[in-house]
Amino acid sequence: MKYLSFDLEATGLRENDLIIEFACVPFCTAEKKVHKELYFHTFIHCPSFDILKPNLDPWVIDNNEELIRKANTTGLKLDMFKKQFDAYLSSEKVKSYFDNQKITLFGKSMAAIDLPFMNRDLGWEWMRERFEHRQLDLSSVAYNLIDLGFLPEKCKSGSELMKELGFGEVAHTALEDAINTALMYIKILEKFSKEN
Secondary structure: OEEEEEEEEEOOOOOOOOEEEEEEEEEEOOOOEEOHHHOEEEEEOOOOHHHHHHHOOHHHHHHOHHHHHHHHHHOEOHHHHHHHHHHHHHOHHHHHHOOOOOEOEEEOOOOOOHHHHHHHHHOHHHHHHHEOOOOEEHHHHHHHHHHOOOOOHHHHOHHHHHHHOOOOOOOOOHHHHHHHHHHHHHHHHHHHOOOO
16 A cells, blocks of 8 residues: 655643644555655744743653754744645655545654644544545554564554664654654564564
């Protein structure tokens, strides 16, 4: 199957927090290949770090200050992000890759912020017109493999899953995380396929 692996970084995990970085990259499970040449990546404008800081969680202050500053100075306004992302999805290369079908989204812990924030900022109808209503979530796959006894319980954590699969540390940048999430799923397929 073909999926669009995506990830976003935000100012936090609360309802009113803001997307500051977005990236996606297609991959194919039949080929076991991530098509990095077809990636899309951008920063999304937000208020300055100094304005946001009083309401940010300590983790975000310690780890995402640089991303927030970059989003503030170079990020696209939300309407321009939507326009450029739509142009990407409508491009002949991407449409051809997905056989002119609705795209199935793939990510990690998407229900936490990724999908709610995308639905909020891009619009529920806009999302439904472009993407399948079913998605594949790496965290759910990992939980299933833990329940079946194929992975240790520590792999409930995304960073522990990365280590277990030999990928090192989570980058917490949207493009690298979108690529690594797809590569981890491919690695899981290779590790647990019926041929092995």
